[in-house]
Amino acid sequence: MRFLHTMVRVTDIDQSLDFYCNKLGLKEVRRKEVPQGRFTLLFLAAPGQEDVAEIELTYNWDPEPYGEGRNFGHLAFEVEDIYATCERLMAGGVTINRPPRDGYMAFVRSPDNVSVELLQKGGPKAPAEPWASMPNTGKW
Numbered sequence: 001m002r003f004l005h006t007m008v009r010v011t012d013i014d015q016s017l018d019f020y021c022n023k024l025g026l027k028e029v030r031r032k033e034v035p036q037g038r039f040t041l042l043f044l045a046a047p048g049q050e051d052v053a054e055i056e057l058t059y060n061w062d063p064e065p066y067g068e069g070r071n072f073g074h075l076a077f078e079v080e081d082i083y084a085t086c087e088r089l090m091a092g093g094v095t096i097n098r099p100p101r102d103g104y105m106a107f108v109r110s111p112d113n114v115s116v117e118l119l120q121k122g123g124p125k126a127p128a129e130p131w132a133s134m135p136n137t138g139k140w
Ligand SMILES: C[C@@H](O)C(=O)SC[C@H](NC(=O)CC[C@H](N)C(=O)O)C(=O)NCC(=O)O
Pocket: 007, 009, 037, 039, 041, 056, 058, 060
């Protein structure tokens, strides 16, 4: 057995690709339109992780209310530089709900409010401003 993907439903493909690809750094691996089911599937992966650990975005053509499943926690990604990643996300208008005060862990939310955890590769970096004194913002 091997892990394939985590599926999240999204309400806007362009906004989701802007967040997951342009801002977070994932690449679109493939896309499948399913007109008979009135939905589109988009598979994303970090470079080199294609067919190893993917995110499946499901876009239903007919809008549906998606509650926040409290049993679902978050998507987690290891990043080369947690500060640079948070700077890039913040410059793109993403709120850093849990800033990397410890140089290691940060949380943001996707446009559909899916919680995304960012962890520093190799363990904590030295604390640095503005992150070391940045308060939490809302829930993550
Ligand atoms: C391709 C494979 O990885 C899938 O996950 S297809 C699973 C299938 N997805 C859909 O039917 C998408 C549209 C549907 N309206 C939905 O929102 O899921 C499916 O069985 N989905 C049900 C599920 O709970 O995942």
